[in-house]
Amino acid sequence: MRLSEVNIGRKVKIVSIDENILTHKLMTLGFLENTTLTIIRKSPFGGSFYVRVENQYVALRKTELESIKVIDY
């Protein structure tokens, strides 16, 4: 499933990332295959998400979540 379909608080593992303009930047931020992540919360005006990847925090937009494929951890 896509990360954008995952509920807040559910622990998942990255299977793959779509190849597009965002891929490279996502990888440098620690979004690598087999890393675990959790969406912690949603921003006030909707649209952006507070995500924990391994041991760090990253803010992502919904479109950015969409390019990440995950499975339950």
Added chain:
Amino acid sequence: MQHLKICLIGNPNSGKSSLFNILTGLNQKVSNFPGVTVEKKTGNFTLQSKKFTAIDLPGTYSLFPNSKDEKIVSRILTNPNDLAYPDAIIYICDLNNLERHLLLASQLIDLNIPLVIALNMVDIYEGTETAEAVAERLQSTLGVKVIPISTRKIDNIDILKESLIDIAKLLPKKSFLKLTPRDEGIANSISLLTQKENKYYNKLIAHHHEWLDHITRADKAEIKEIISKTSFVNLKSQIEETFSRFNIITPLVNKKTLPLSIKGDKLTYKLDSILTNKWLGPIIFLGVMLVMFQSIFAWSELPMTVIENLFTWAGSSIRSVMPAMWYTDLLVDGLLAGLGGVLVFIPQITILFLIITLLEESGYMSRAVYLFDPLMQKFGLNGRSMVALISSGACAIPAIMSTRTISNWKERLTTIMVSPLISCSARIPVYTVLVAFVVPAGSWGPLNYRGLVFMGLYLLGIIGAMASAYVFKVLLKNDEPSFLMLELPVYKAPLWKNVFFTVKEKVLSFIIGAGQVIVLISILLWFLASYGPSAAMEKARLETSAISVEQNLNEQQTSQLLASKKIEASYAGHLGKFIEPTIKPLGFDWKIGIALLTSFAAREVFVGAMATIYSIGDESNEDSVRSKMNKEYRPGTTIKVFNPATSLSLLIFYVFAMQCMSTIAVTKKETNSWKWPAIQFLYMGVLAYVGSFITYQLMSSII
């Protein structure tokens, strides 16, 4: 002997600037990289009689940059003729984020430039392996020197420095580059053009040639030709390379090196459940902003009064010692009045920069970006625009420069265009002087009347900025991808050394930058207001003596009359009279006109200009500018020049108008054309004129 150039390279939040401050101490200076306004910090240090120049490069995640800021590193490393091209690199790497941070390290190793890795943040590292063991293992697997350090505790910095004595030893012994046959062929063909053997160097040229300035147009065409014959796709090849690098790096960073916990992680988690909470987050943010602006006023009042008194005292002392000649007038009315006008802001600007630096250093600023990104997008901006908009409260110049982290051009442009509408610190003195003429002192409960008007002016600026951003969103087509993807670092107590250097540097550059303009304008204005066409000046003298005889005025009254007649006859008077018809509907007379004209160099000149205009001929110099302005009446009436309607209209003008040469210069530099500063100047001018017109007409019809 020549200095050896050492570039400091690392990911954002790796402690790079801290290391730079430790290495160079007070021996640092800030300049710009040629052609771009990205700040270049350099500093010297000596070691066993060898001289070094450290260069702090902007943080970047890899040599495949997204934003203008990040491109600097690639620009320098692909151009051996660049003034900043390093003799050796210190790569700063966060031990707690090893996997990610080794990506750029492996790219740098492949460029085969002398390199030492500083494994930072060992003080907060808690793993099963010791930091020393990790460093040793990395050193043998990466083939470069790895030194565990702590910039927080200032640990092992000496050892790091000593490693630079013999840079030949720092040459990487291994390579991680695995080129596909296709990319190998491209690199070989390009090497014929660049005369460089290093394969990775040539591969980077293949990726980035389009925006690298040091590559000639002919070479660019040839590189394009080479690439077009193959199946090379820039983006795809970048991803492939990154994948293959992580395939090597990930096993290096086995479970043993992964930190068991990170200091500050639990605290960050707890703090953020409140600070970035859906409901509480924005409310707390507004509270932070409110406290920020409150402290600017609360803490700066005393030092400001001290500085003001110092200048008044200096002025009257000079007058008592020096002869009453033109050069004394120039010194006191021109130079000193102007200089005092700038230096009086130092407390406010220092506090503002201090708070903004604290917000950035602690990590709160990136939370604000996260909180407001969706809202900003509705106005055609990026969450990162928040940093610029908040900084604009201090000064639009660093704000506009901070937009380089926004990679989408339209979002960045819009941020640049609207940032100067946020009321900056230069407007504070203008507001302070004029608000007193709009509303009486006093308060309604805890709410101070003048404070309320002040807040209203700030709010107006914010509304103006957001509305303008919306218009730009509608007018400009945005077809580039836009993204957020922002690292939220753990909260850290700010390092005072870093805060000190940042604030010092920003305040100094304000004083020097704005100071030069203001002193220059003050002297010019003094000249224009003191001299005029000789016929007109003679006529003023004759008229004065005629009136003086006719009305039987005493000596003091006569000299005051002469002064006002003379300023009217001066060059400045002519200029003011010339524009008076255009500004009359706004409620401004020619004297305000002079102040307005000079304010187009810099807003803060307004108070100085008022001081200069009303000081000339007034020997006492005891009254403050405000009381001098309060005594001005429209000629032949009992209406005060600074009546509420005129004063409010003038305030509105200052909220909207683009009156800052330095901002125009920065906009020009950052957008690389005169088109955008021209549009910025015009639209803000129209807003100011229309806003003032409506205000004055409404106000004067009510009263």
